[in-house]
Amino acid sequence: MAELPNLAGVATKDLVDTIGSGRFQASYINWARTINLLHQHAPGWMVDYVAAEDGGLLHKAPVGAYLLIGFRHVDGTVTPALPQAVMDHKNKSIPFDKIEARDITDTQRRGMCMAAAMTFGLTYELWAKDKMEEAYSRGNSAPDSAPDSAPKPAPTVSKAAAVVAKESEATEATFRETCLECGLTTHACDGLIGVINGDFAKGITTLKKKSPTEVEGLNAKFAPATEEDGEW
Numbered sequence: 001m002a003e004l005p006n007l008a009g010v011a012t013k014d015l016v017d018t019i020g021s022g023r024f025q026a027s028y029i030n031w032a033r034t035i036n037l038l039h040q041h042a043p044g045w046m047v048d049y050v051a052a053e054d055g056g057l058l059h060k061a062p063v064g065a066y067l068l069i070g071f072r073h074v075d076g077t078v079t080p081a082l083p084q085a086v087m088d089h090k091n092k093s094i095p096f097d098k099i100e101a102r103d104i105t106d107t108q109r110r111g112m113c114m115a116a117a118m119t120f121g122l123t124y125e126l127w128a129k130d131k132m133e134e135a136y137s138r139g140n141s142a143p144d145s146a147p148d149s150a151p152k153p154a155p156t157v158s159k160a161a162a163v164v165a166k167e168s169e170a171t172e173a174t175f176r177e178t179c180l181e182c183g184l185t186t187h188a189c190d191g192l193i194g195v196i197n198g199d200f201a202k203g204i205t206t207l208k209k210k211s212p213t214e215v216e217g218l219n220a221k222f223a224p225a226t227e228e229d230g231e232w
Helices: 031-041 101-120 124-128 159-168 172-182 186-196 200-208 212-221
Strands: 017-019 026-028 045-049 065-073 082-085
Touching: 031 101, 045 101, 065 101, 082 101, 101 186, 172 186, 172 200, 186 200, 186 212
Parallel strands: none
Antiparallel strands: 017 026, 045 065, 065 082
């Protein structure tokens, strides 16, 4: 039987992104980065799902539905499955007959991150709001802290180069992730993809500047999704 790894402290501050501002600001780690940490530090463990009575993923609830998500090791060891509700951008349960394919895939990504935190402690710091370590201080290559007089390590790349590198990584997947983190519905996200014409880097930059009121306006504009073009 495989031993459960303790992945607390694996996630580092350099992996964290933020959206919004003021009291609406939130910190998060992209789901793809989270699952990559699992692959690196818990080899052999894979995300697992408990099928519903009809063979699908959706388990019916009094209102809406949920997924049961756990982990399975290649040796057959399984962890207890944890529920993740299918919710809209306001964290409200979506009625069962209104759930769409995108709602299920979004829930699957959120749920596996939640399950990894509860089962292995992976990225638990974000949920507990605990301070994360800097990436360079992990291991024995540098002390946990340095006196104020100690020289700070020089950055390996310039700020401008880092921005260019960040933008070059922008894809439809990262744009959709940003939409969800900002509180946009899947309809609004689909509508905006038709507006930005493939410039996902610019789309992400613009989206992060939107206020909660503007986000609600976009949800209303693209509900249901339309093919209307325009400035946003």
